[in-house]
Amino acid sequence: MKNTRNPFILTPFVPKQYFCDRENETTQLCKHILNGRNVALFAKRRLGKTGLIRHCFEQDEIKNAFNTFLVDIYPAGSLKEMTSLFAKEVFSNSKAPGIQDKILRGLKSVQPKIAYNELTSTYSLSIGMGDIVQPEKTLEEILSIIDGMKKPSIVAIDEFQKIRDFQEKNAEAYLRTAFQKCKNIVFLFTGSIGHSMNNIFKSPDKPFYNSAVMMTINVIDRDVYKDFALKMFHSGERDIEEALIEKCYDYFDGVTWYNQLMMNEAYAQTDKGGTISIEAFDSIYEAIIAQQAFSYQELFSRFSSKQKQLLLAIAREDKEGAMVTSQAFLQKYGLGGASSSQTAAIALKKGNYISDNGNKKQITDLIFRDWLKKL
Numbered sequence: 153m154k155n156t157r158n159p160f161i162l163t164p165f166v167p168k169q170y171f172c173d174r175e176n177e178t179t180q181l182c183k184h185i186l187n188g189r190n191v192a193l194f195a196k197r198r199l200g201k202t203g204l205i206r207h208c209f210e211q212d213e214i215k216n217a218f219n220t221f222l223v224d225i226y227p228a229g230s231l232k233e234m235t236s237l238f239a240k241e242v243f244s245n246s247k248a249p250g251i252q253d254k255i256l257r258g259l260k261s262v263q264p265k266i267a268y269n270e271l272t273s274t275y276s277l278s279i280g281m282g283d284i285v286q287p288e289k290t291l292e293e294i295l296s297i298i299d300g301m302k303k304p305s306i307v308a309i310d311e312f313q314k315i316r317d318f319q320e321k322n323a324e325a326y327l328r329t330a331f332q333k334c335k336n337i338v339f340l341f342t343g344s345i346g347h348s349m350n351n352i353f354k355s356p357d358k359p360f361y362n363s364a365v366m367m368t369i370n371v372i373d374r375d376v377y378k379d380f381a382l383k384m385f386h387s388g389e390r391d392i393e394e395a396l397i398e399k400c401y402d403y404f405d406g407v408t409w410y411n412q413l414m415m416n417e418a419y420a421q422t423d424k425g426g427t428i429s430i431e432a433f434d435s436i437y438e439a440i441i442a443q444q445a446f447s448y449q450e451l452f453s454r455f456s457s458k459q460k461q462l463l464l465a466i467a468r469e470d471k472e473g474a475m476v477t478s479q480a481f482l483q484k485y486g487l488g489g490a491s492s493s494q495t496a497a498i499a500l501k502k503g504n505y506i507s508d509n510g511n512k513k514q515i516t517d518l519i520f521r522d523w524l525k526k527l
């Protein structure tokens with residue numbers, strides 16, 4: 153029987169006993185926070201940035217000394233939407249004492265409403281977009297409530313590079329000024345490696361220049377991840393061939409999310425007392441692709457025919473990616489002129505379906521790439 157909890161957690165918050173390594177990074181990040189430094193944490197996608205922040209929030213020296221807030225602004229397209237997400241996160245933080253009351257009394261620029269969820273027996277803040285007339289003012293009020301709390305706070309803003317796409321032209325300058333006024337808050341900014349995060353923090357002519365310590369994370373070391381995976385299997389009275397862990401790690405270049413996904417499925421396919429061998433690689437990966445197939449089909453159907461052609465062609469090139477405007481590539485896949493390919497590539501990149509690898513383009517989601525290859 154497979155009766156224990158699968159120890160390979162796939163949600164952004166990984167409880168301590170299932171969290172792999174990141175010891176140095178955790179120490180470093182906690183040290184900066186305790187020194188009152190703002191931190192800009194940037195790394196490639198899916199390596200574990202958000203997980204690291206949540207893990208730091210769970211460390212005793214942080215948990216006991218700070219109120220912690222994490223808001224993911226990926227869905228926000230404006231300061232107004234960011235403010236609404238932020239207000240909801242702050243309101244729902246049950247660990248910050250009296251926060252709900254403070255928000256209800258402290259917000260003057262909006263009339264917050266409370267929604268009660270009978271299923272979960274919880275209250276949440278309901279601020280309609282139309283209610284936020286002056287997002288700058290509302291955001292300032294929320295920050296001032298947090299800043300005025302007895303304990304200092306950490307405010308982590310995930311996917312911070314999104315501020316570059318906000319409708320308001322002055323969002324960056326405004327946010328910098330608003331954050332600078334806070335005396336009792338450490339800010340953490342996380343984002344994906346790329347032009348935007350670099351430009352926000354490293355350009356001398358930009359408002360956030362030099363405002364945070366830059367920190368990055370890399371893949372978890374191969375042997376360290378291997379030992380972790382073995383330990384997790386053993387704790388569930390199962391075994392796994394080391395070669396299978398290595399094959400998964402290498403196939404996905406060690407990216408944490410894929411490691412965890414493959415090990416989660418490998419564990420699910422192993423009976424208590426059993427051992428899973430390297431031969432199972434294909435069946436594990438097939439199962440994962442099959443789990444995603446429905447959403448990939450749905451996603452794929454929404455692209456224009458040019459975008460579909462381009463995605464299929466890039467997926468068929470090798471791991472390094474494709475030069476999407478080179479004559480050789482265009483001819484090989486019958487893609488026609490360079491300019492229509494370029495236009496399709498720009499749209500695909502904007503949606504993060506493809507990403508840059510030097511001057512080549514790759515499919516961002518490696519599982520999507522392998523699904524495309526099968527079409």
Ligand SMILES: Nc1ncnc2c1ncn2[C@@H]1O[C@H](COP(=O)(O)OP(=O)(O)OP(=O)(O)O)[C@@H](O)[C@H]1O
Binds near residue numbers: 170201
């Ligand atoms: N140290 C870790 N130990 C175990 N699992 C982890 C660890 N770090 C991350 N994970 C797992 O990997 C997944 C991806 O991590 P996370 O969401 O933190 O990455 P990210 O860099 O923030 O990704 P994105 O670029 O998509 O925002 C998580 O859902 C979690 O399951």
Ligand SMILES: [Mg+2]
Binds near residue numbers: 201202203310
């Ligand atoms: Mg993240």
